[in-house]
Amino acid sequence: MMFQAQNSFGDISGKVVADFGCGCGTLGVASALLGAEYVVGIDIDSQALETASLNASDLELDINLIWCDIKNLKWRVNVKFELFLYPMYLIDVGKMVDTVVMNPPFGTRKKGSDMDFLVAALKVASQAVYSLHKTSTRDHVKRTALRDFNAKSADVLCELRFDVPQMYKFHKKKEVDIAVDLWRFVP
Amino acid sequence: MRLLTHNMLSSNIKGVTNGFPLRLQVEKSVEKEVDLNPDFLKNIFPKIEWKALVDASHALGYPELPDDAEPSMLDSHDFLKKFHHALLELHVEEGALICPETGRNFPINKGIPNMLLHEDEV
Numbered sequence: 001m002m003f004q005a006q007n008s009f010g011d012i013s014g015k016v017v018a019d020f021g022c023g024c025g026t027l028g029v030a031s032a033l034l035g036a037e038y039v040v041g042i043d044i045d046s047q048a049l050e051t052a053s054l055n056a057s058d059l060e061l062d063i064n065l066i067w068c069d070i071k072n073l074k075w076r077v078n079v080k081f082e083l084f085l086y087p088m089y090l091i092d093v094g095k096m097v098d099t100v101v102m103n104p105p106f107g108t109r110k111k112g113s114d115m116d117f118l119v120a121a122l123k124v125a126s127q128a129v130y131s132l133h134k135t136s137t138r139d140h141v142k143r144t145a146l147r148d149f150n151a152k153s154a155d156v157l158c159e160l161r162f163d164v165p166q167m168y169k170f171h172k173k174k175e176v177d178i179a180v181d182l183w184r185f186v187p
Numbered sequence: 188m189r190l191l192t193h194n195m196l197s198s199n200i201k202g203v204t205n206g207f208p209l210r211l212q213v214e215k216s217v218e219k220e221v222d223l224n225p226d227f228l229k230n231i232f233p234k235i236e237w238k239a240l241v242d243a244s245h246a247l248g249y250p251e252l253p254d255d256a257e258p259s260m261l262d263s264h265d266f267l268k269k270f271h272h273a274l275l276e277l278h279v280e281e282g283a284l285i286c287p288e289t290g291r292n293f294p295i296n297k298g299i300p301n302m303l304l305h306e307d308e309v
Binding site: 049096097 | 197
């Protein structure tokens with residue numbers, strides 16, 4: 001996933017990359033290994049963040065972590081007042097984050113949580129958003145991204161298969177094999 | 188938490204309109220050396236809220252940044268070094284971020300700011 005982001009599109013090396021719902025930091029660490037200049041991982045689970053921090057330092061990488069619910073993440077509005085010009089102009093100085101990478105919760109349990117992540121990601125990224133969504137929701141993801149979230153483009157790069165073992169009490173089946181799309185969105 | 192992160196974050200409490208910059212309170216800090224990348228610094232410079240960076244670096248006991256900065260300064264290696272150091276090499280390990288509007292305290296522990304909200308703040 002991250003190799004494709006770097007090798008096909010050059011969205012990682014030298015960039016500011018945010019990993020939304022970073023968990024133990026896999027995508028963020030991969031971004032740092034591929035030459036991202038600044039990586040910010042954000043998760044709601046403090047234990048996951050501690051693991052992410054250990055995983056990064058094991059590889060002698062330094063990634064930045066924030067303990068926050070993606071739904072409530074608020075970043076500075078990126079406009080500056082230019083006081084020396086008249087009339088006063090609002091200058092959009094561009095977004096700080098170039099690329100968002102994420103493997104969001106698929107929203108099987110809480111409907112639409114992957115779309116909550118996507119809308120937040122498209123707001124902060126200036127260059128691209130890489131995300132995984134269930135193949136069964138492909139049409140919905142495309143339509144919502146383009147029409148409701150104002151993405152300039154939304155493309156499936158490839159289809160993957162996920163083996164999900166029975167991890168939580170609410171998992172009814174022993175193991176499921178689901179088809180997942182890797183998407184690239186341009187905000 | 189490095190100061191580039193500080194420059195991005197805003198108070199996320201419901202109803203707060205001027206949540207930036209969060210005031211920085213430092214109890215423990217560390218410095219970690221990283222390679223200086225002039226192209227990265229030149230790209231990020233126009234996106235930085237300079238005053239917020241200067242104030243935050245003062246809170247960390249680093250007084251070297253000039254109060255005002257303009258793009259022409261990026262040609263000076265000395266300036267780049269200071270900018271790089273403040274933005275990427277200073278880390279807040281323990282401390283807090285304080286909402287400028289409500290005074291609410293967001294703790295920083297082990298370098299990780301805790302921006303989780305209480306139920307009544309969402």
